Amino acid sequence: xxxxxxxxxxxxxxxxxxxxxxxxxxxxxxxxxxxxxxxxxxxxxxxxxxxxxxxxxxxxxxxxxxxxxxxxxxxxxxxxxxxxxxxxxxxxxxxxxxxxxxxxxxxxxxxxxxxxxxxxxxxxxxxxxxxxxxxxxxxxxxxxxxxxxxxxxxxxxxxxxxxxxxxxxxxxxxxxxxxxxxxxxxxxxxxxxxxxxxxxxxxxxxxxxx
Amino acid sequence: xxxxxxxxxxxxxxxxxxxxxxxxxxxxxxxxxxxxxxxxxxxxxxxxxxxxxxxxxxxxxxxxxxxxxxxxxxxxxxxxxxxxxxxxxxxxxxxxxxxxxxxxxxxxxxxxxxxxxxxxxxxxxxxxxxxxxxxxxxxxxxxxxxxxxxxxxxxxxxxxxxxxxxxxxxxxxxxxxxxxxxxxxxxxxxxxxxxxxxxxxxxxxxxxxx
DNA sequence: TAGATTGTTAATCGATTAACAATC
DNA sequence: TAGATTGTTAATCGATTAACAATC
Numbered sequence: 001x002x003x004x005x006x007x008x009x010x011x012x013x014x015x016x017x018x019x020x021x022x023x024x025x026x027x028x029x030x031x032x033x034x035x036x037x038x039x040x041x042x043x044x045x046x047x048x049x050x051x052x053x054x055x056x057x058x059x060x061x062x063x064x065x066x067x068x069x070x071x072x073x074x075x076x077x078x079x080x081x082x083x084x085x086x087x088x089x090x091x092x093x094x095x096x097x098x099x100x101x102x103x104x105x106x107x108x109x110x111x112x113x114x115x116x117x118x119x120x121x122x123x124x125x126x127x128x129x130x131x132x133x134x135x136x137x138x139x140x141x142x143x144x145x146x147x148x149x150x151x152x153x154x155x156x157x158x159x160x161x162x163x164x165x166x167x168x169x170x171x172x173x174x175x176x177x178x179x180x181x182x183x184x185x186x187x188x189x190x191x192x193x194x195x196x197x198x199x200x201x202x203x204x205x206x207x208x209x210x
Numbered sequence: 211x212x213x214x215x216x217x218x219x220x221x222x223x224x225x226x227x228x229x230x231x232x233x234x235x236x237x238x239x240x241x242x243x244x245x246x247x248x249x250x251x252x253x254x255x256x257x258x259x260x261x262x263x264x265x266x267x268x269x270x271x272x273x274x275x276x277x278x279x280x281x282x283x284x285x286x287x288x289x290x291x292x293x294x295x296x297x298x299x300x301x302x303x304x305x306x307x308x309x310x311x312x313x314x315x316x317x318x319x320x321x322x323x324x325x326x327x328x329x330x331x332x333x334x335x336x337x338x339x340x341x342x343x344x345x346x347x348x349x350x351x352x353x354x355x356x357x358x359x360x361x362x363x364x365x366x367x368x369x370x371x372x373x374x375x376x377x378x379x380x381x382x383x384x385x386x387x388x389x390x391x392x393x394x395x396x397x398x399x400x401x402x403x404x405x406x407x408x409x410x411x412x413x414x415x416x417x418x419x420x
Numbered sequence: 421t422a423g424a425t426t427g428t429t430a431a432t433c434g435a436t437t438a439a440c441a442a443t444c
Numbered sequence: 445t446a447g448a449t450t451g452t453t454a455a456t457c458g459a460t461t462a463a464c465a466a467t468c
Binding site: 005007012013015016017019020043078079080081083085093094095097098099101102103105108109110148149173175179183184190192194195196197198199200201202203204205206207208209210 | 215217222223225226227229230253288289290291293295303304305307308309311312313315318319320358359383385389393394400402404405406407408409410411412413414415416417418419420
């Protein structure tokens with residue numbers, strides 16, 4: 001499994017969950033939490049919680065536990081959610097528009113500043129507070145704005161060509177809903193894949209064999 | 211990590227990828243494939259490929275490799291994609307409707323036969339070849355149709371109550387886009403979570419620390 | 421037969437869990 | 445101080461990789 005920093009992906013993938021639960025605890029006005037309690041919520045062991053957190057620093061206090069709001073802040077910082085990475089959305093179909101409307105990018109470290117589709121009929125449509133631009137305008141837009149990431153909501157067939165363009169424009173981070181394997185073609189890119197098909201097949205497997 | 215069958219989740223989560231790549235190979239009219247070649251595509255080792263496949267049976271032939279179309283069929287059967295699990299969609303918002311329109315459920319082992327929303331304004335809207343029904347009609351619908359799974363595209367806040375109802379109606383399999391932790395409340399349910407927020411935060415982490 | 425490649429056992433590696441001394 | 449709970453090292457467990465005999 002790939003690494004970043006020397007922190008294993010297993011740990012990294014747990015961070016958003018810690019963060020999520022800490023936000024909930026905070027909303028419920030709970031001030032402190034022990035590794036045992038966190039482990040219970042996370043459905044893991046206290047040992048793992050302490051090991052995970054100690055990858056990044058000693059945020060706890062012996063005999064007391066962790067301060068919910070302090071730990072939340074720390075993880076927020078570790079995740080980089082205070083950034084305001086500029087992102088563009090490629091593909092304003094069902095999915096693309098659902099994502100654009102539905103997610104609170106601001107709280108997730110991003111700002112969606114542009115949206116493109118190859119279908120001329122879509123041009124000018126509004127999507128939240130964005131307007132769908134023509135696919136052909138990507139180059140111009142990227143030369144005027146520093147883009148940090150692209151969200152790809154396009155089919156596999158067009159993904160290859162599109163990523164080649166985006167990579168050429170300097171974009172190195174991708175949230176990829178297509179089945180095109182970006183990482184193997186561009187090893188230095190940071191890619192998070194969302195494979196809904198794979199996910200649903202896994203559900204099917206588990207329903208069938210259990 | 212949870213098990214099914216005694217097959218580890220690590221192996222199970224790789225199955226859809228094998229399947230995907232085998233479909234591609236078949237489309238490209240490639241008849242045979244070795245573990246080495248498959249490993250290359252999957253970005254893993256030949257050892258792992260052989261270990262994985264041998265969890266389910268000896269599908270290869272020494273000195274030859276694997277028959278693409280035979281292996282594809284086998285994995286299709288293992289995943290249970292030939293089933294026609296009846297599913298209902300709860301929540302016809304941006305996401306729910308994108309999913310309903312976008313995925314080819316038939317090829318993924320499912321058939322979407324009903325769609326519900328709590329917003330009265332949505333009632334009667336058509337969604338692909340389905341018509342959005344009122345949330346209150348779930349009970350009646352489920353008593354007339356054997357439902358195998360529910361796809362939850364609703365916010366966390368309404369998920370708890372909704373799952374309680376669905377569970378009460380006998381539904382034990384969930385594709386969950388909400389942040390409600392079904393598995394911890396209903397340990398015997400089969401749950402696949404899609405946490406887009408977590409996923410995007412992971413991308414943010416990796417962009418920040420690398 | 422010789423070459424290729426599997427199936428399978430053994431070795432390694434990494435992640436999780438347990439234990440406990442440090443300390444608030 | 446006594447009790448609680450961390451940080452951290454050591455032990456265990458599971459997953460991945462290597463090796464090789466079996467065999468097509």
